[in-house]
Amino acid sequence: GLPALAQTAKPTVVIVATGGTIAGAGASALNSATYQAAKVPVDKLIAGVPELASVANVRGEQAFQIASESFTNDKLVTLGKRVSALLKDPEVSGVVVTHGTDTLEETAFFLNLVIKSDKPIVVVGSMRPGSAMSADGMLNLYNAVVVAAAPSAKGKGVLITMADDILPGRDASKRVNIKTSAFGSQWGSLGMVVEGKTFWFRSLAKRHTINSEFDIDTIDALPEVSIVYGSGSMNMALYDAAAAPGVKAIINAGTGNGSVPNYAVDKLKSIRDKGVMVIRSSRVADGIVLRNAEQPDDKYDWVVAHDLNPQKAKILAAVALTKPQTTAELQRIFWEY
């Protein structure tokens, strides 16, 4: 065995497990899509990848055991506070969060906005349960621990390791279902992990973690934000439900460049008049929504989500609106993060 000094010199990485398919189990090796998520406890996940021990001193914590479609704002806040506390421990070099892939993009962006640490935070999932042929969770988890233990990953914002890529938690999203290459960003990946080594090619230009004005240690709840999905022939009652009392913002997942039907404009104006923020995003996965293009945002006092998809915009709006914000301040936040 290694001398004791070499053992203790290894970085310590904590795996905070929340469930998902990476902790899933199916009836047979053929069940790649039909299985139960959130079954396998974190210690068993770690034991399933003995190679982790050569990368870091790894220990696990079971935060939740849920499929990620069942994540709530309360769970985000609980998880964020725990990750923040772990990273304050000088013994901890980095944190890995195992997570279902369905809302992994929301959690990764949330942590990217609110954790005041430059230590690596890696969110990871899998598309196939560990019981399936060509299960992807083992390698994704191994890569996550490699990145969380890597000094080169410091200060890069919250990262996602899926299918060999190192992706930015800010703008990577689930773009393909079923397939293991599920995650991508229109701005590309930041790098790759191959055979336990990290290779970096880009960095994030937006504010995050240590340079964020938001801090999970001062956030105890997130306000409610609704998304209304744009289409032809929209039902205006959806807007009324979306703007129910207590809702602080509506993300309009508009068509095209965040366009709004002529018969919906007065509805959205009246919602804004009631004090609810109106934020124009798009149902189109890529591109950016420009201010005062398609709709006169200055005149209506609306905000544009820039390149953020509706679910990312929902997270940023919820975090931003934990503090009072004018429309101009909220728009500034959407440019900067």
Ligand SMILES: NC(=O)C[C@H](N)C(=O)O
């Ligand atoms: N691949 C997955 O993890 C999907 C699962 N429904 C989840 O998000 O928990």
